Amino acid sequence: MNAHATGAMPEITYNFAYLDEQTKRMIRRAILKAIAVPGYQVPFAAREMPMPYGWGTGGVQVTAAVLGPDDVLKVIDQGADDTTNAVAIRGFFEKTARVATTTSAREATVIQTRHRIPETPLTENQILVYQVPIPEPLRFLEPRETETRQLHALAEYGLMHVKLYEDIARHGHIATTYAYPVEVAGRYVMDPSPIPKFDNPKLDDCPALQLFGAGREKRIYAIPPFTRVRSLDFEDHPFRVQRFAQPCALCAATGVYLDEVILDDKGGRMFVCSDTDYCNERQEAGHRGEMAGEAGRASPSPQPSPLRGEGADGALNLSPTGKGRPEGPGEGTWGVPTTPSSAGDPGSARAAPSGMTK
Amino acid sequence: MYVAAKGGEKAIRNAHALLAKRRRGNKNLPSISLAQIAQQLTLAVDRVMAEGSLYDVELAALAVKQARGDLIEAIFLIRAFRTTLPRFGYAQALDTSEMLVRRRVSATYKDLPGGQLLGPTFDYTHRLLDTSLGVADEAGEVDDEARQADPADAAPVAMPRVTDLLGQEGLIEAAPADEGAEPFDITRAPVSFPVDRSTRLQTLARGDEGYLLALGYSTQRGYARSHPFVGEIRFGDVEVIFEAPELGFELSLGTVQVTECQSVNQFKGSATTPPQFTRGYGLVFGQCERKALSMALVERALRWKELGEEPGAPAQDEEFVLSHCDNVQATGFVEHLKLPHYVDFQAELDLVRRMRAEQAAERPADGIKEAAE
Helix, strand or coil, X not given: CCCCCCCCCCCCCCECCECCHHHHHHHHHHHHHXXXXXXXXXXXXXXXXXXXXXXCHHHHHHHHHHCCXXXXXXXXXXXXXXXXXXXXXXXXXXXXXXXXXXXXCCCCCEEEEECCCCXXXXXXXXXXXXXXXXXXXXXXXXXXXXXXXXXXXXXXXXXXXXXXXXXXXXXXXXXXXXXXXXXXXXXXXXXXXXXXXXXXXXXXXXXXXXXXXXXXXXXXXXXXXXXXXXXXXXXXXXXXXXXXXXXXXXXXXXXXXXXXXXXXXXXXXXXXXXXXXXXXXXXXXXXXXXXXXHHCCCCCCCCCCCCCCCCCCCCCCCCCCCCCCCCCCCCCCCCCCCCXXXXXXXXXXXXXXXXEEC | CCCCCCCHHHHHHHHHHHHHHHHHCCCCCCCXXXXXXXXXXXXXXXXXXHHHCCCCXXXXXXXXXHCCCCHHHHHHHHHHHHCCCCCCCCCCCCCHHHCEEEEEECCCCCCCCCCCECCCCCCCXXXXXXXXXXXXXXXXXXXXXXXXXXXXXXCCECCCCHHHHHHHCCCECCCCCCCCCCCCCCCCCCCCCCCCHHHHHHHHHCCCHHHHHHHHHHHHCCCCCCCEEEEEEEEEEEEEEEEXXXXXXXXXXXXXXXXXXXXXXXXXXXCCCCCCEEEEEEEEECCCHHHHHHHHHHHHHHCCCCCCCCCCCHHHCHHHHHHCCCHHHHHXXXXXXXXXXXXXXXXXXXXXXXXXXXXXXXXXXXXXHHHHC
16 A cells, blocks of 8 residues: 555545455355354354454354445344444445345345344245354353364363253253253254244244354354254253243234333333334234334334333242233323223233243 | 334345444544555454455455454455455465565574574563653654664565474474475364364464464463473565466565464373474564464364373463364354344243243242243
């Protein structure tokens, strides 16, 4: 770089999707190997990216390697398209690859995600790219790569089963709620990235290709389409996912993963879809949650609303049996009368803000 | 709410605009030029080149400016640019015995060929704030005439390395021979442990100065004690020689400034090797003596296995030391905790609530004591 210090510096230009073609070939080779050996962590020469390690550099590199000019890209973080990091990554590819982007899980051909799998079932024409912080499922049991590599080679996963067993012995539960380990195609134990275990069943027999990129740790792994993925468990403690006591407050969806949104400092809270695209789609189709009128269909993430009484008893009330404590209307003594017009079933006792139950 | 619906994009744009404004500061003051940064914040620029592992003074100065003086951020900027550069090939190993030396001190000999050459150093300064520097057009302590009078700075010369002098007697282990093989390139291939020497040195050379300083310090305090002497620490200009296969001859790409430190450490000898000194090696772009010295200490500590020493100290743990010394990786992963984690937190929240409820159901009387837990 010879530009004089006082003059204008020369413009710096980058290749399609930022990475040079040789690097993309290297990553594609790693991806092919990962697909050939499902669940196996393939070392690859991860590059330094213009976003920080830990912020999705692995996923970004995988996406850059599989992305073509005709692809339609969707990026989500925590299930939402509008989270700041998802916005930043989507903007990165709009700028460097000029690909079309979307928030629709149906329209997208490549979906890069952090911490969630979309609620909308994926298809054979899609690739789901996960951002992975720690690819090694055994890392917190054995920090050394030299050791864990051997354990994988020998399929020696006793350590993991002991950990899960000790959880049950100590807490009565497997105390792993996200990044819940899975066995892929009957061979490798794999970290599905920090998705809630709620999403684990979607990994199994998925029609889409699932690619996992860990940039800082320089590993890529994959689940090919229609591959058996089993969440580790015991016969007498079968794997179970979280279940929410109430539907989404905006779109009334049930059986989906919800975010708990705190509305005020008086214990007011609401539960809404973590998957904003899914929630929007349902609202557009006319589904109405109990707070849809106020929080508005235009915004997938709820705005703090004056409905302070929602869940106004304030107790983090939780029932292990799955039945929330019934809450009478009008308990909220502050602010606006509380019970939102739960148009669907006004008679039924609403669940307390008890979060999820099994 | 930092994920406010559809507000994310606008919020990011606004944040960046505000950052640009804060970076520029008061517009009534002149903007700092890259030349000023390169000339007057030389050691910051050197550190950015060293840990960014890219020798380009102007880009490093730009990075310092853009990063508002946050050197790890500046290093990150340089790394992200460096990664896009094509590789033409590998230069020949630098010959530091041909270095045009601007500073060289040895702690093992009072005098030696070439002499002790203090050069530009903070050593022996009294750390008293010099308020005369507080004025805009300070004259500087050394005028140009005095600078001209320093022959080493005006016309630096090469001088033999201390370790070469020791080596003539066989008192120190020989430096590993350069077999001309391509080095392992940690920026182009994933590292797996255990690593070879070139991987170890590369990783340390771009490692965080503070991290290596702390680990090197720990070896002095009894964690992997290796009785080091600073055989020599030298700083100066070295020519970079590249042999282009298409051309069939060597050409000089120019010179870079580097700091090299060779420590001389005790070694009692073994069944096959007579007692002799061993080396720890540090090499850093620019003038970064603290880093070069720390690197030499840590490098030596990591060699415990080949020298048959007892392991057990943190600085000897290759996988631990090398996996955590990169500050761009470290800062990224530490700072990613600022990203939203509420999906996972929700899952944990649920579990904690459930377990608390179960416990309360089992032992209702204990409920009062809860706060004491």
